[in-house]
Each structure stands twice: as C-alpha cells, then as structure tokens.
Amino acid sequence: MPAKNKTTRDFIGIILKKSDVPLNASQIREKFSKKPDLATIYRNLDKMENDGSVGVFTAKGRVRLYYSSEGKGGHFIFCRICDRIEKLQFCLFKELKAQIEKKNQFKVIGHYLFIKGICHECLHVFNSKKNRPYRF
Ligand SMILES: [Zn+2]
Ligand SMILES: [Zn+2]
Helix, strand or coil: CCCCCCHHHHHHHHHHHHHHCCCHHHHHHCCCCCCCCHHHHHHHHHHHHCCCEEEEEEEEECEEEEEEEECCCCEEEEECCCCCEEEEECCCCHHHHHHHHHHHHCCCCCCEEEEECCCCHHHHHHHHCCCCCCCC
C-alpha cells in the first residue's frame, strides 16, 4: 500500500471497507505493508469504534471482529465451530425498520446482523458422528 499522507487510521478504514468479512486486529495488521504495532492498531480501532466508523462483533465471547460501518451495514453469518464468516447477500431489514419506527417510536439510523450458527460443513460432520462432540 502507498504510505504517503495517509494515517494508520485511514488505512484501517480502507482495509475494512475492502474486506468482505469482519477482521480482528492482527488480521488488519497483516494487511499493512509497513506493519504498525498491534497497540497502535487497537488504539485506532478504539477511536473508530467510538466515533462509529467501525462496528465490532464479539465472536465466541472474546475475539473482537471489526467491520466498516460506512456504506452498507454488516450482514454476516458466523460458524461457531470452524469460525468461518460469510457475508449475507440479502437484507430483510426494511420491514423490521418500519415496525420498530412505528411501534417503538424510534428513529432507526443503521443496523447490523451477526448471526451465529453452524455452517453446512460442520453440520455434515456433526450429523455423521455417532458420539456428537458439539454442544449447541
Ligand atoms: Zn463451520
Ligand atoms: Zn440490512
């Protein structure tokens, strides 16, 4: 990546906008050609989270995954067994938004979706095992 006049924060914004899936701090760092230390990445992510330019999901209760909240919101499905994340290509939020605005008297300005579950491959493994190792 070209490094002139752009701040670490700018790059984080660009990296997250380009990414199809939410990334954790070290994955973001990996995308830099001249890698800042992880503390710098976290410091910037904190600021961006506070001003709303990035959103964050917590996967498995500890890993923080960041996504760009500019433009279209985040819509993802997350497999809690293999950690695979896929982007959802559709959104059925319109009707929900109308209902919330009407019933809750609440002006909706954005949304994200992070759906946890089991992907088809893990489900296949799960279903083919007699002693089921996963607790859902
Ligand atoms: Zn899976
Ligand atoms: Zn949506």
